[in-house]
Amino acid sequence: MSHTEKGDKTATPRRLPITRPRELGKRRQTIQLLTNHFKVSGNPTHDFFYHYNVDLKYEDDHPVIGQGVCRKVMKQLHETYASLLDGKQFAYDGDKSLFTSGPLPFATNDFDVVIDGDALSRKIATSQSPGADGSPGPSDKKRMKQAGQSKRFKVDITFTAKVPISAIALVLGGGQESENSQEVLRVLDIILRQHAARQNRLLVRQSFFRRDSDCIKLGGGVLGCQGFHSSIRPTQSGLLLNCDLSTTMVVEPGPVIAFLLSNQGVKDTSSIDWGKAKRALNKLRIETTHTKAEFRIVGLSENSCYNQTFPLKQKDGNGTVDVTVYDYFMDRWSMKLEKSAHMPCLNVGKPNRPTYLPLEVCRLVPLQRYKRSLSTSQRSKLVEASRQRPDQRMSKLYGELRANNYDSEPMMKECGISIVPDFTQVQGRVLEAPQLSAADGRQLYTPNGRWNFNKNVSNRAYLEKGIVSSLLHLILSLFKCLSQFDLQSMEKYSAVIQEIHKMKHQSPAKRVEDMFRQVNIAFGGNNPEFLLCFLPEKNSDIYGPWKRECLAQRGIVTQCLVPPPNVKDQYLTNVLLKINAKLGGLNSLLKKEITHAIPHVSRIPTIIFGMDVSHGSPGRDVPSVAAVVSSLEWPIISKYRASVCTLPPRQEMIKTLFKQDGDTDHGLIKDSLVAFLGKNNKPKPEQIIIFRDGVSESQFDQVLNDELGQIMEACKFFGDKHFGGNWFPKFTVIVAQKNHHTRFFLRNGVNNVPPGTVVDGVICHPRNYDFYMCAHAGIIVCSLWDYKANTLPCAP
Template sequence: MSSYQGGRGGRGRGGGGGRQYDYQGRGGGQYDNQGRGGANSNWRGPPPHHAGAGGQGASYAGRGSRGQYQQNPNPRAQYPHPRGPQGSYMGSSSGGCGPQQMYAQPGSGPQYQYPDLNPKPPQQPGWVQRGHSPQTIRAVSSQYHAPIQQQQETHRPYIGTVPDLHQANQPRPSAPISQAIAVCGGVATQEQGEAGLEGKMSELTLQQELPLPPVSTKAYKFPRRPGKGTRGQKVFVRANHFLVQLPGNALHHYDVTIKPLVTSRGTNRAVMRALVNAYQHSNLGGRLPVYDGRKSLYTAGPLPFESQRFEVTLSDEDSSKRERGFTVEIKHVGSADVSHLQMFLAGLQPDAPQDAIQALDIVLREMPSSSNGIVPVGRSFFSDSFGRYKLGEGLESWSGFYQSLRPTQMGLSLNIDISSTAFIESVMVTEFVSKLVGKDLNNIHLTDADILKIRKNLKGVKVEVTHRGNMRRRYRISGLTALPTRDLTFPCDEQGTMKKVVDYFREVYSHNIRYVKLPCLDVGNNSRKPNYLPMEVCKIVKGQRYRKKLNENQTTNLLKATCQKPVDREKSILNTVRDNKYKEDIFVTEFGLTVSDQPTMIEARLLPPPLLKYNDTGAEQECTPRFGSWNMKDKKLVNGGQVNFWYCISFSPQVGGNDAGWFCKKLGDMCRVSGMEFKANPILPPISAQRDRLEEVLKSRYQEAVSALSRLGKLPDLLIVVLPNNNGNLYSDLKRICETDIDLVTQCCLTKNVMKASPQYLANVALKINVKVGGRNTVLADAIRRRVPIVSRKPTIIFGADVTHPPPGEDTNPSIAAVVASLDWPEIATYAGTFRPQAHRQEIISQLGEMVKEHLRSFRKKTNLEPQQIIFYRDGVSEGQFQQVLQHEITAIKTACKQLSDSYSPTITFIVVQKRHHTRLFPTDNRFADRSGNVLPGTVVDTKICHPTEFDFYLCSHAGIQGTSRPAHYHVLWDDNGFNVDELQQLTYNLCYTYARCTRSVSIVPPAYYAHQIAFRARSYLDSGSDSGSFAPGSARSGEASSTVKQLPALKDNVKKVMFYC
């Protein structure tokens, strides 16, 4: 091998990196502290690495101030180089040349460094800016050898010593570019060994330059992972991620236009299937394309045309005797470069190439999407053949599976999980109506409420007629008739002759209508004359997803259907992978993908639980939880609140005044045992009241309480309310009246719990009451001792934020943003909350700045301190919204601080919390599993299945009670505070033990949890007070031209000071 003697650039010694390979085939130079590259082909790395191949490529010698090209005798190096760059003086180190070089301007020596993942555009094409070294793939600067080598190791795809269930495979050598990328950043099987690698090297011919990583287009660059966590006990877990081997070829992208325009993805797919069946081996050149059901079609190679139009005929699904003609135009628009995806996975490109990921995702979805009997819903696929479960009122759940392609540290992985959702039962409409209203149709009398419920549930549902033999024509229900079938007439000819529906069906179809008291279905539309169909001749078409909100009973049944123990869920996932038969999938084969059938084995860590502090007056002042839980035995609340003035109202017919008084006595006893000051006698005797007089009773009773306390100049502290078990909107109405009108915190108790009054229930209620009156239940012992990393060093405020959206079908209701923030430091246990309405289904918090200022002022007022650090946990943001949310909300936070003071600029860490994902972790050793079979609380994962370069981790912070635990996913989008991995993971985990409502650790960090609760509390204000809601200028409602947002009642001053939402 020839060597490169580089001129010294800047202060660093030059020296190209010889390319060495470890046992996984990772490309990466090995350097000593002088920046010398290892050029020896028989170099052997530290155990357990195998011998690596030496560097290849042409080489140079620096001659004083000029670089002189020298011919490399290595016959494999076919890369032509121009004259070498000038050096400021002779370099002293030498090493093999890496596979790609850029050239510095004259006068700046070639100083090699790890490439910036968000580089500035060069000032001249093909040149780096003056004073900077040329960027070389996997080359590092000798000037900054130690830290940059550490970064290099950090941001490669993680390859640990975990005994994998599978080994990553090196992409097949199908193109020079993809070969070079695979050698540089991919991974190879251990079986290939040195001989296999050298075989690949011999095939490698660098006839063109490797593409440079594209410049990042992100407005904000997310923080890179600062390292891998080390704290905690190492444990092994399996994850439902399955490695995908990438193809070597580019994917060709085509735009699809179907005329006449079709809104149904299913119809679009049927049109495309018919086209492929007719033209695959002629006009399509034998290609087997995949289609997203809208505008994008992809092929594994180019089609024989740039643009072409096709005519397709399709049978009309609404009428078996009709056919529909379509014109399909396919036009080439570009290609999705897989090499950019490989570079991103290797940590060499800042932005994920979404076009390539989307294309490959469509490839893996094509087979189930085009299979009969399978209903695609988002990224999930459902079928009644996978399993059904009755939900009640005419609904049933269908089982299915979820799959999504994800870029991870180990490469591209397919995340597969079990899923269920609600479908409308495929039964006669009469049977559905009977189940919906719970009445026998033979002697039915429908009330106005029944008719409203039927109309709401049937509108938009597709039905097929059964009274015309084999002709099963389909219709979509647009509404119900105002009259019952027996009174319904319609014009039967051009003269407008009216005929009764019952007579028409008897005369034309020989069908005597049985349920004449029921209304008919209206299946017409505005452009046609009315079209009436009796319910008894219509059957609901199979496979229609129920898109509206489930009631409480249906939700409970759906949870029962989806609840699986971890061992059963993992078995179901593995069966799904087996049944999907990816190796036999013609589309997967066409595009050269390979999907592993083994889950990913990961070396996780088990973080230690925090030490919790309780009041010194208790027998046990400190507590270390075990398996995510503890109890209040021998403990006193760290700061017990005071309830001096309280009263009780029962709205339950089963609980009279005396029973309510008995319950309150037991509750007061428990509060005092827990460490609160709770007066034994109420200021007013308990009473029983009718639920239909709710507002009247609440306001009159409050005035009586105020009058009784007038001589003391005090106000009531607490109202205890007994509610019926099934209370409808009673709870929501009560909270709205008390918290936004009367200015009083309440504690509601269901009848079934009041009658039992178990000690465990009373203890939990005491925890809620304590924080509602300003107390604190427990705090982190390390916080008291100022030993919490980052947080204890400076006054710190922790925020939580969430946005809740109205359920499907409610197009006029606003979304609601809620923000909570801590009020105490260094303990960080008390959170104040506020909320704002905003435009329908808008995720960005439009009034975040105002809410942040409100919380910063409250923190300063409570602590007499100005927070110097902000930690912001943001819930409810999907990955596709990261940039948009960060760009707006970080700006809003900074602007809010500046508006308080020009000189006020606290450091900010912004973390997204995600629970709506499908990653599951399964224990491999029963010693590290809880009684439910789930991974133990504190299990954290930041390798393999996490982002290739960004700062994220999965944390299971709670103990599983039933089903399979879902870890929370935390993704850092901004970090001025400079957290290291262990600090942020431990802080987040510790905070999960400070949730006020129970003595268990919770699944997401409490400030995000509290924000979620406040947003739903505000939603209940809107639902309960919808008739009185006003409209004020704001953002546009979905689907309407009006730019208004329904306003919410504001919290009263005393309520907003405490944790009223617990």
């Protein structure tokens, strides 16, 4: 919250410190709950964590890249030089940082670490893998010797800083967070990650996955691997370990050929698209069935296994001879390649030295992350299979805690820290559902936070001209429902246009172009106000080009749908609700809006902003899109306008809220303020409430300093232009986080917590003003998808 000093007309808005209310909320009935936070107990045996920098290189001074190799080197260092380390345990992050709970007996030291080649990696190419430049190259005997050769590393450990463990006590007491307190929490999380790494788990940020984890088959060669999330958090009741179930997508292990058939949805190898196969297999790891050696795929051969040749050195040393991969495996391994003889080979070598392997001797190894976006069908299967009763989820959490066995972690023991495996008890409050008003002042009944629109909406949109595309029988059903729905003039559609059959085999861009050719004929070259488009299937490739042409190029409101097999009135009603909102209508109003009874809002002119940034699918380098919505027509707050702009890929902070160009502001906030004031000189906003979605705790200060700072600048600039400079509204910023890992359970463990449940104590931050709210009814016990992480936090 920011404000200005009274009477100071030129003061700049300043930010007040964020503090929790002195007392917890007391309104409405209380409810006793359990939550998946577990007490971190014990007394630290030292006053400081000691931070050391780790510089890890190969013998030739090239840096070591890859957390897996780094962790193996540091593990070997600990075993080899235990006496030089004074027997101390350490927490290593897999990169440059190492922490101990007391000082090491040196400030800096160099170590030589030797690891057996087979123990370090199974990716050493042996004579079983034919290469293109004379490989297997040296004799089999020499290559076998190289496979078992030791590797030498140089490790430099240097003291960096001391981190006072007492810093966390300041936060727990309600004090200001500092770099030291954040560093203490980081060390504790590094200990948890190291513990998981020692158990050979896949690490995905703060989630861990075992090879024997339960998996969900999603189709397309993709599995939903169920694992475990853990992080240590400061709360009002001390340090708590937040544990939750989590799911990430992995490639289905097994024969490469089987994966390609499943991935492309074909039954015969002759139907495989090898261009798609190359993209799908890129950088995946495989294990050979005949040698158990492990490699990473870098591409496919240009020719089939039967025709792909490489120069093989003669045993007598008299030059080389070109042989095919097929013949080599027949002669060397007595393997008759039947399945993959006419398929390309996998290239597991280097760009200037390819190494070829037939597909049928290769298997994908487990726990390889699948980072592409899921199809609609895969998402549906994931959500369906993730449904669990709360008691089942609690049981799984107990099982994961036992499997992790944190008390066995040496670093935890040395720090004097243990985890109490009991769910934390908290008290919540259940707020009553808001009352809604629909058309003609009719009140909507909202039991358990649910309601149903039968016929009427609060404010109907008006449409003068429109077009409906395709499926006449469904259109008739839609307008039959529409007549009951009473959406004004929507029944007066202007044209029904169906795609020409021969165009269905053209590219999406051509199909859209031809459809608008028909639209132009039907409307004499004018754009219709509204388009209703029926698509043949979900994820149709025509959807993107169609939306782009309608919204970006022509400014036409559009609604696309893929009708289900059995169309019911409820489905049609839901479609009409979306159409009504898109055309500027209101589906419902809060009763308190009409009676001007919303606290802090109805009596003071208020504009409400909602801001979010959406990013492209993981692995895609596409622009991010920022959206800002703002309320209109105060004291009514249910009607909004929207503005969007593009940002650089993966950028979360919105940099275009205030964009001054000379004497003009081209930012997103200005348009919202102009629309709020309208043409009738409505009262200027005295307070601005901002709801910000999609930012993490580490970005809170950026939101306040960067985004709120821009909004303040936009208001100051706007005030100078329109109000003579005398405009300093109050600001409130509310960050909404949906994809956290806190879950609540009733004591019976069977039902979901009721909608409207609020928890604002015990597990909340000791200083920040935060709370948890279960705002909606749990129609099904399923989970929310986290697009950024490509993981699924399993939530009741």
